[in-house]
Amino acid sequence: MSDGGSGTVRSLRFRGPGVVEPVTSVPAGLGAEDVRIAPSAVGVCGTDAHIVAGSFPAEVGVVLGHEVCGRVIERGSTVGDLPGAPEVGDLVTVEPHRYCTACRYCRAGQEHLCAGKRGYGVRLDGGMTDQMVVPARIAYRLPERTVPWVGAMCEPVSCAIHGMDRLRVVSGEALLIYGCGPAGAILVALARLLGANPVVVMEPNPARRDLAHSMGADLTFDAADPDADAEARAVTGGDGFAAVIDAVGSASVLERAVSMAARGGRVLEFGVAAPDDTAAVRPHELFSRELTLLGSVINPYTHQRAVSVLPRLGLERLTPAFFELSEFENALRGQREGVADKVFVAPRGVDVARGVTR
Ligand SMILES: [Zn+2]
Ligand SMILES: [Zn+2]
Structure with a gap:
């Protein structure tokens, strides 16, 4: 046929x-x-x-x-x-x-x-x-x-699933996501399904902050506001976030993400940064706060899971x-x-x- x-x-x-x-x-x-x-x-x-x-x-x-x-x-x-x-x-x-x-x-x-x-x-x-x-x-x-x-959108969803697998988000953990473009929006929806709480988004564009809320973010902050990180940290009682994602792909965002991680926290580089963009990370901070830095690239064995989870994500809200x-x-x-x-x-x-x- x-x-x-x-x-x-x-x-x-x-x-x-x-x-x-x-x-x-x-x-x-x-x-x-x-x-x-x-x-x-x-x-x-x-x-x-x-x-x-x-x-x-x-x-x-x-x-x-x-x-x-x-x-x-x-x-x-x-x-x-x-x-x-x-x-x-x-x-x-x-x-x-x-x-x-x-x-x-x-x-x-x-x-x-x-x-x-x-x-x-x-x-x-x-x-x-x-x-x-x-x-x-x-x-x-x-x-x-x-x-x-x-x-x-199964393709970006499959990449986001791999990122979440790498980050090992478990229910009840505080999660902070920098950036709420289409990939950030998918990460917010997945974070909700995984039970992260609170899910906080840092994003300079007001329309994208609205999108973050509609996808289930508990709180959003204007990433361009110099007080935003301090205000977001206060949400966690000053401890910082168990898991932080750079969904922008930027050295300056990675630096902020590391500083916002709680002791024992994990930081995921998910966005695609320029190849020569270079972040300053203090080895003593990784050591003394026992931080984990993670990368995530494409979608190994996650495309079928993307098909399965797609109806739960509510991407029609985009x-x-x-x-x-x-x-x-x-x-x-x-x-x-x-x-x-x-x-x-x-x-x-x-x-x-x-x-x-x-
Ligand atoms: Zn793509
Ligand atoms: Zn090969």
């Missing part, structure tokens, strides 16, 4: 710093283990902006887009052998990585640390296109009722904005200027991305 693989395919290809070109081509070939997906909603995130700016290494010529939700329109000949294989017509989310499978990390169950990993939308052709071909094993079925733009493939410049500008909580490319139109039509 197939209604795909024909006609012409429009794609957004990265041609080098500052250049994204809409191109038309014939459909890519479909291997026996592949599925062909018609993307319904593709998230635009900071990584895409960094790629286009030339500050995140990516393959010249690659089709952009790594936060993908779409419908399967064709299956390779052996896909049906996979347990739970997606059927033609199924809504799926893509776990957008390919690992070498042979390095010491891959063989130790740490595929996300593989030096040879390649990301779809970064080094392999991604989802900002009419048709995306991926191995069926990285296409995860979503419940039919899933709104496609919400389904596309305000989305949608752009056609041909409007990518506007989508990038919208992402940069914060026209909505989250920006999406909608290759099949806004109604499909919203789930109004299939």
